[in-house]
Amino acid sequence: MTAIPAYTGEQRVTQLRVLASEWTKLRSLPSTVWSLLTTLVLVVGFGIIYSMVRVARPPADRSTFDAMGVSLSGVQLAQFAIGVLGVLLMTGEYATGSIRVSLAAVPKRLELLWGKAVTFGLTTLVLCVPAALVAFVAGQSVLSAENLDIGLGEPGVARAVLGSALFLVAVGLLGLGLGGLLRNTAGGIAALFGLLFAPQILVGFLPESVSDHAYKYVPAAAGQAVMYLEPDPQYSLPPWIGLGVFCLYTAVALALAAWQLRRRDA
């Protein structure tokens, strides 16, 4: 058995180094890699399958057919995969105890949270933009069999494709924030699903005069506004405004996670 050799290299902790560390963590966990792949398969695969279904059963009224929404329908499923992964990236550290090692190495705790958020956000973005594009192109080529397709150059199309990828990034970070806030996998996933499903149901209990207006601001509706070619102003915010509102929810979750991380014992 050899003794421990000396090490003389400089070893200051910087935000950039924490990013590199988080990237190593992200890519070195098979379960994380599988979750990311699942997200991509859902975006592309489900878009193609649903396009094929619609080609087999063409709509009666072609003027209201949403070719965009059909080809990107996989995003509706993929949001849960990426959101749950976001929760797990934080709660996994607490469940396994590795948070102790992580925070001992990065005692300025917020650097760890920002490192995770930026690494995860960028990874999701880099994977989901091409995935959404492939889903769109493949979906439209399927739909072209019945002349239901639209082109990438048409107004709003590029925005919707990019926006759906950004929406997935925001859902993932929302999960990350909730995971960091609650430090518990079951709790984090419940809170995520609750936020994505419950508000629209609760809004339904409000008087009709307010409910239509309030509905636009619930997370799910706000986030998906960016995926419609022509959002109906009565039920939906303008595309980028909607996504912006969703990002606000994400920002609040991350801010609460940051506050808890600083305040509570690890």
Next chain:
Amino acid sequence: MIEARGLTKRYAGKLAVDGLTFAVRPGVVTGFLGPNGAGKSTTMRMIIGLDAPTSGSVTVNGKPYRAHTAPLREVGALLEARSIHPGRSAYNHLLALARTSGIRRSRVDDVIEAVGLGGAARRRAGKFSLGMGQRLGIATALLGDPRTVILDEPLNGLDTEGIRWVRSLLQELAAEGRTVFVSSHLMNEMALTAQHLIVIGKGRLIADTTMVQFLTTRGRSVVRVRTTHPDALAARLRGPDVEVSFASGEALTVAGLTTDQIGVIAGTAGITLLELAAQQASLEEAFMELTRDAVEYRANTVGANR
């Protein structure tokens, strides 16, 4: 150098650590002893900033841990061996940790070799035995070539070879001038390894002294005597400061007299001795004696203190 001043931690109304003031100095192995629930782990967590003290403070090498810009250079810690994601390999666990401080890959290989995990480094850590987990934990602690090493129960799950390795490693680290602070409930092992002792019970400091002094002042040496007439000898030996108890067979355990004194008394009385041996006070006995009133969790055995 670790310095705690009035370090206090309260969880949900219960004092886990109660006004601890002590210093852990470089160059020697300092053992950290206390019964289960005494507050050892909590104290160690506060040293590296995982838990915030309710009051008081603790510094490492002159600063609070969080104020250090190169924390892995200052402190290497092993707190609870299973502090690793089971899905990640030992190599990637260490690499991710190294990245936070810009530590080179070659250093990761070095520490893996040094703790003897070479063959298993690429396997998922979830498949590791307890002993391998401890070795990985020690590799984690040594990654940054730290000036201060804090190890919570590093011997758990190690085999004899592993225990001997940790013992020599700790002594080597101390000899290199590092601060070495290690908790263990294996008293005999601690007696062999540590030169200084900090003992706590119910969150309070009970002793802060050298091992030698602890054993001589706290330990109670006893003499084992075997004789053909134990009852007769016991009657002759008993006195105000002498305690005689019957051990198995014809043996007596005598406290408060030296072997010389017992031999003379037996000779005068004409009692034949078969065996007369001084028994060195053990750290375990001294520890039990000292912490008897400070034990948080104890099996409710009648007559346990024979």
